[in-house]
Amino acid sequence: MTARLIAALPTLPIIIPLLTAILLIAGPSRRAQRTLGLAGSLATLAASIALVLLTRGGQVMPIQAGGWAAPYGITLVADMLGALMVLIAALIGLVGLVFTVAAGRDDRFVHAGWQFLLTGINWAFLTGDLFNLYVAYEVMLISSYFLLTHGTTQRQAREAFGYVAINLVASMFFLFGVALIYSATGTLNMAHLAERVPLAPAGTVRAASMMLLVAFGTKAAIFPFYFWLPHAYAIPPGGVAAFFGGMLTKVGVYSLFRVFTIVFPSGGPDPLLLWSAAGTMLFGVLGALAQDTVRRILSFHIISQVGYMIMGLALASQLGIAGGIFYVLHHIVVKSGLLLVGGAIQETQRTDRLDRLGGLARNNGVLALIFMVCALSLAGVPPFSGFFAKLLLIRAGLEVRQYGVVAVSIIVSVLTLMSMLKIYTTAFWGPGEPRRAPARLVAPAAALALITIAVGLRAQVLYSLTSTAAAHLTQPARYVGTVLKK
Amino acid sequence: MSTLVAVLVGVLVASGLYLLMGKSLLRQIIGLALLSHAAHITILLSAGLRGGVPVIGSSPGPMTDPLPQALILTAIVISFGVTAFLLALGYRMHLFGGEERHGEEKRDDR
Numbered sequence: 001m002t003a004r005l006i007a008a009l010p011t012l013p014i015i016i017p018l019l020t021a022i023l024l025i026a027g028p029s030r031r032a033q034r035t036l037g038l039a040g041s042l043a044t045l046a047a048s049i050a051l052v053l054l055t056r057g058g059q060v061m062p063i064q065a066g067g068w069a070a071p072y073g074i075t076l077v078a079d080m081l082g083a084l085m086v087l088i089a090a091l092i093g094l095v096g097l098v099f100t101v102a103a104g105r106d107d108r109f110v111h112a113g114w115q116f117l118l119t120g121i122n123w124a125f126l127t128g129d130l131f132n133l134y135v136a137y138e139v140m141l142i143s144s145y146f147l148l149t150h151g152t153t154q155r156q157a158r159e160a161f162g163y164v165a166i167n168l169v170a171s172m173f174f175l176f177g178v179a180l181i182y183s184a185t186g187t188l189n190m191a192h193l194a195e196r197v198p199l200a201p202a203g204t205v206r207a208a209s210m211m212l213l214v215a216f217g218t219k220a221a222i223f224p225f226y227f228w229l230p231h232a233y234a235i236p237p238g239g240v241a242a243f244f245g246g247m248l249t250k251v252g253v254y255s256l257f258r259v260f261t262i263v264f265p266s267g268g269p270d271p272l273l274l275w276s277a278a279g280t281m282l283f284g285v286l287g288a289l290a291q292d293t294v295r296r297i298l299s300f301h302i303i304s305q306v307g308y309m310i311m312g313l314a315l316a317s318q319l320g321i322a323g324g325i326f327y328v329l330h331h332i333v334v335k336s337g338l339l340l341v342g343g344a345i346q347e348t349q350r351t352d353r354l355d356r357l358g359g360l361a362r363n364n365g366v367l368a369l370i371f372m373v374c375a376l377s378l379a380g381v382p383p384f385s386g387f388f389a390k391l392l393l394i395r396a397g398l399e400v401r402q403y404g405v406v407a408v409s410i411i412v413s414v415l416t417l418m419s420m421l422k423i424y425t426t427a428f429w430g431p432g433e434p435r436r437a438p439a440r441l442v443a444p445a446a447a448l449a450l451i452t453i454a455v456g457l458r459a460q461v462l463y464s465l466t467s468t469a470a471a472h473l474t475q476p477a478r479y480v481g482t483v484l485k486k
Numbered sequence: 487m488s489t490l491v492a493v494l495v496g497v498l499v500a501s502g503l504y505l506l507m508g509k510s511l512l513r514q515i516i517g518l519a520l521l522s523h524a525a526h527i528t529i530l531l532s533a534g535l536r537g538g539v540p541v542i543g544s545s546p547g548p549m550t551d552p553l554p555q556a557l558i559l560t561a562i563v564i565s566f567g568v569t570a571f572l573l574a575l576g577y578r579m580h581l582f583g584g585e586e587r588h589g590e591e592k593r594d595d596r
Contacts, residue, residue, distance in 0.1 A: 131557055131560075134561075135560060135564070138564045138568070141568075142567065142568065142571065145568075145571055145575075149575060149578075153582075154579065154582035157575060157578055157579045157582060158579065160575065161511070161572075161575055161576070161579065164568070164571070164572055164575065165506070165514065165518060165572075168518045168521070168522065168565075168568060168572075169506075169518070169521065171522070171525075172521045172522055172524070172525045175522070175525035175526070175528070175529060175561060176525050176528055178529065178557070179525070179528040179529040179531065179532040179554075180528075180532065182529070182532045182533075182553075182554065182557075183531070183532035183533070183534075186551075188553075
């Protein structure tokens with residue numbers, strides 16, 4: 001019984017939120033919706049913790065849906081990387097939901113949309129098949145369209161239309177990529193692709209990989225496909241923005257990590273990705289410096305931080321990829337924390353424009369402290385988690401002698417700190433008698449700030465997990481062998 | 487036959503992009519739908535067009551790979567749903583003061 005339960009565990013992070021969402025669609029009372037939504041998120045979190053514990057030693061847990069063997073059926077795979085991403089998604093999903101409930105923004109079908117979004121995200125992390133990745137993306141995107149346009153004003157509808165359109169175009173590139181790779185290799189299972197891609201015609205494979213790079217790159221908001229993000233992410237209420245800003249782009253980043261290591265291994269630093277990483281870092285932070293509302297600054301920072309993750313991927317060494325994964329996990333926690341601080345400011349002051357804010361530090365001391373911890377962690381100041389994430393990437397960059405991208409990453413860290421100071425000096429210092437944010441709005445962000453401190457103090461634990469995950473990506477033999485039952 | 491279908495994909499992409507560049511909301515939505523259909527036909531094309539039935543039966547003869555058909559069936563359903571959503575969103579924007587022209591942004595105060 002327990003053995004069967006353990007074998008079925010990789011499906012639970014998908015099934016629990018799906019069932020919860022279906023129950024929520026039936027439309028119970030508001031109180032029941034809240035209970036059910038929070039219980040579903042908690043159960044998903046418990047399942048994902050179990051998954052991390054089970055894959056900790058480098059195990060790969062495949063599930064063949066319907067009992068069809070690997071290259072023919074639909075495969076779900078939980079390895080270290082997938083399990084870690086599912087864990088962080090469940091965590092941010094729960095924290096964001098708590099904030100949304102605390103702010104009273106969970107009207108009508110928000111809870112159901114939230115659980116569907118979690119379903120799509122977890123599915124994308126656990127699937128072992130390229131076309132299922134597309135379907136998971138669409139489940140996730142349709143839920144995100146709903147949450148983004150829910151209760152919209154005219155301006156929001158206009159920005160949301162752009163978001164939907166850009167994602168549709170990216171999905172089209174995804175489908176073109178899938179079609180090309182299928183015509184070249186005759187399979188879509190990622191483990192099977194890892195075996196067949198080296199035998200396929202190089203030109204078709206290159207074209208397919210570029211199509212997928214555009215598709216995932218648009219969703220991850222890498223240079224030069226990042227322009228849509230700040231518009232879309234400044235619209236929704238704080239809790240939703242934290243979930244979006246933390247998780248949605250990272251699903252794109254995750255797909256890049258998965259596909260461009262196992263399916264299209266580069267074998268050395270990839271110049272195209274390196275340039276893209278440098279551009280993403282630099283243009284993101286420059287955009288942030290030019291903004292004048294808290295949440296738009298934070299949205300631009302999402303872009304520049306994605307650059308660091310792509311840098312880890314582009315370096316293509318095990319240390320670089322481990323650093324990149326570490327950066328993804330650290331960034332999701334810190335960025336969601338910052339966006340929740342931004343959301344708390346928006347909810348209590350009714351604005352997040354810097355020129356209308358001031359003096360928050362005087363009567364919102366805890367909020368100021370949380371902001372400072374998260375901002376310093378984002379900029380990479382020790383002893384927070386951001387320092388170790390950047391340290392790993394810089395060491396990896398120096399090891400493979402990519403000094404240019406290392407220099408850019410250091411400069412961008414300083415610029416990040418500058419734009420954070422801009423928020424701090426105007427919104428938290430300065431004149432003004434702002435309202436006090438209630439504790440229920442501050443607590444979710446405080447939880448995330450505590451996590452970044454804890455990770456900073458015990459960085460070795462997370463590093464050993466991420467380097468296990470990176471080992472699966474750089475030497476995919478174990479992944480491929482387990483999935484295909486060799 | 488494959489060449490002809492490839493040309494069709496090109497025509498669909500070109501018309502889709504042309505419509506997407508315009509300012510009318512409805513045209514943009516139709517353009518996006520055309521783009522996704524171009525992708526669907528490409529998936530069908532990826533199996534090769536041999537004209538056989540896509541079933542593994544006992545009868546000999548040319549058979550078409552059934553997987554791409556399953557794939558585009560899924561993809562069509564998804565793009566149908568998203569198109570419906572876009573039309574609803576467009577209708578909503580239309581209700582908000584009859585502004586159909588998407589490209590002309592008024593710089594409103596945030």
